[in-house]
Amino acid sequence: MNGAETMIRTATQAGIEVCFANPGTTEMPLVAALDSVLGMRAVLGVFEGVCTGAADGYGRMTGRPALTVLHLGPGFANGIANLHNARRAHTPVVNLVGDQASWHLAADAPLTSDIASLARPVGWVHEVTGPRESARATASAIAASLGPPGQVATLIVPADAQWEDAESAPAEVAEPQMPALDEARIASLAETIHGADRCVLLLGGQGLGEAGLRAAHRLAASGLADVMIETFCARIERGAGLPDFPRLPYFPEQAVEALAGTTHLVLAGALSPVAFFGYPEGQSRLCPASAQEHCIAQPGEDIAGALTALADRLGADTHPKLADAPRPEPAHGPLDPASLGRTLAALQPDGAIVVDEAATTGFGYTPFAANALPHTTLGLTGGAIGQGLPCATGAAIACPDRPVIAFQADGSGLFTIQALWTQAREQLDVTTVICANRSYRILQVELARAGIAEPGPNALSLTDLRNPEIGWTHAAEAFGVPGTRVETAEAFAQAFLQAQSEPGPHLIEALL
């Protein structure tokens, strides 16, 4: 058994079933090894950002890593942006990146580069030293990816470590253990925040699952804490029957206002809130300097368990009532962020997975979606745009029985438009809704924020996507996905319901 086979067998024995790949010559033994086992599904992405974004979506939905197979430094580099998002989401991902044969590295052949330097900024990295280490290194990478919390793990595998005889069996993966609840910490925290003027609980990460949301709701309903949700969620359960809380606003002035008067800030799976960007005269921290900050559970800890224990200690109502709002009604007339968002929230099917990279248009959807049918939303955690279409692709492969909706800004969608092809090849039930406002709207907002009331021709040209307008339905057709363009809420509703009634991917270009 060669090194590549021991690697793939190690992965399948650890329960890894999917490999998103765009390989090259230095990964050929790995490619061959994918067929040497049962139960490994190779999915081709025709751009590496599709592979890494799909692995992120897959990992968020299953909690288990997918493999990626990427070609040397440049191929890996094309996947970094979506690995950056995976890193911020704590998603388990295992990248297998081929390298020149060990004896050929010094020759500095054209495709040679410092892969480790490229990989370090997104997580755990290890360079395989030879075929006998291949299996063990793969097991280490899988274990590292699982955390807790999850992370991106990259194995750099010289071609000869793949093709040479491994003289070893597949390796066992040490399954991760979630740390036990720290009851003392929770008891102390309960005492500290009891009777606080304004205690804000900031919920994030795996705290946004149903159990975490319900525990937080107990605290909120009993008046023990104001609950807020981190601005960009890796994964959150939403919709009818689930508690909903306000998001921490995106712009720092609004976030500072939302946190004003906080005396105690309790972090549950969320990081200490900081501005997304710094601005002149601005600040990094969003919470009042006078507030005491506490962490009840970090990413990778049992967030729901800790919140439940806290609620119990504080005597919070065990079954508080939920607000009973009606499901939104579809809108009528021209499309704008509100009418599009409301119509989508009204019509999205039960159990949908909504990948939200709708950027500025998404602000119109989020409030309505709180009362949609129950669904899972995956967000843009790292700000690296081009996440939506790949993430939806991976989520659909992870959950073939659930409809997936890619709610996608047009500017961001162009970065990884090639994901549509993988959706067509794999016949995934993804409905992509393109929010076609023909601009990098957020940058136009930022120019205005920077005091540039009348942008010059260069600034205009760098934020506008007209001239020519992107023909999204033609692009969809090019990649094998049926596409429809709509201009009214009624037409959107019709196209959306049609897409839901047919198997396979669809794209709707919603003109805003």
Place this chain on the structure above:
Amino acid sequence: MNGAETMIRTATQAGIEVCFANPGTTEMPLVAALDSVLGMRAVLGVFEGVCTGAADGYGRMTGRPALTVLHLGPGFANGIANLHNARRAHTPVVNLVGDQASWHLAADAPLTSDIASLARPVGWVHEVTGPRESARATASAIAASLGPPGQVATLIVPADAQWEDAESAPAEVAEPQMPALDEARIASLAETIHGADRCVLLLGGQGLGEAGLRAAHRLAASGLADVMIETFCARIERGAGLPDFPRLPYFPEQAVEALAGTTHLVLAGALSPVAFFGYPEGQSRLCPASAQEHCIAQPGEDIAGALTALADRLGADTHPKLADAPRPEPAHGPLDPASLGRTLAALQPDGAIVVDEAATTGFGYTPFAANALPHTTLGLTGGAIGQGLPCATGAAIACPDRPVIAFQADGSGLFTIQALWTQAREQLDVTTVICANRSYRILQVELARAGIAEPGPNALSLTDLRNPEIGWTHAAEAFGVPGTRVETAEAFAQAFLQAQSEPGPHLIEALL
């Protein structure tokens, strides 16, 4: 004047006229500054690999850097693959990458990452320390990019170093000096190789301009050296009236055979020849171990001057005759790499710039192109695919009076397909010829070379691009470029001539 303005003014004073950009919030002061000067043209790429590949094409044609403006680590990462190609081509490129405000870095906001670690593998890197250093740092980056030889230079610029008052003027760029000819080295080399059994001159880099080719031809025609050309050329002048030499073959077995019997290897702008990839039982070096290796001129030195001096010393014929081959005739019948290549070589206009990322299909074109009308060919230097469409975009902006042909493999073209949009927006005279063989053909060859005669379903799926077939004409239309699909040499000829007769970009999908 703020830091950003001193940077852009420093660039325009150094003669930089074009900026390929995909900015974000951390680059807004730079975006505004682009309008604060006269003579800077901002060109939007809707994916960063378009920007960096365009800067590479622009730099190869002008010898001067373009700027890129890219957004933080993830935006820069999307541009790395084509910067890797630029690095191998010794192309001057200056990247301006925004970073979080210096006081905001420690907050580790979602888009924060280690940009320097990402940038180091592609060249020179500097992190700007503040607004007062912005201009000086920009001048250093421009000087670094110019070499000689040229290179990729990346400036990481915190947002506050852009928006704060610079308290300084734009800085002067120290223009690079090419080192003087080393006459003693040339005299000694002339003595050494005189009467050698087999002296091979390997020509590369800037030695592939007309002067270098003519000097090499003097040596070849006088029987003093066998001249070969490096496998992947950054830029080479070819066609009727220009000397043509065999390329060093791509596959190592063939390259070893071509170099067999070499007693002296003289490198002129080329690196010591090594295999593109290592294979089992293979070797890195392609030249016989017994051969003496000499370098007459490195990249960045006066290669044509050194070869001319060598030819003079050895008494080579000063005006040797050129082989007088007729221009190729267009082919007839079905398209295959030979008939497509021959027809393209027959019809390409005088003075064309041909960006050759045709991969396996390109093998059919290269021999015919030797007798085409005089033209410039830009090749894939670093093996990072997705170079062709962006490089053609940049070349067309550099040389608006020359027709540009992007001769493009379909698999590689998908990586940066978004370049078509920039071609449409800027109405560039680029004719893209897609070699649609519906596969990663080179990987199918590599699988066979690896002894995998019957690839399994996963390996097949990772090398085949059918199911669904890419509709290149639809993709072109989506991005605003008129597209035509052809299946015969005659139809290709007609579509090609039609494209040449109209201004603006065109795409021809040639079914192979």
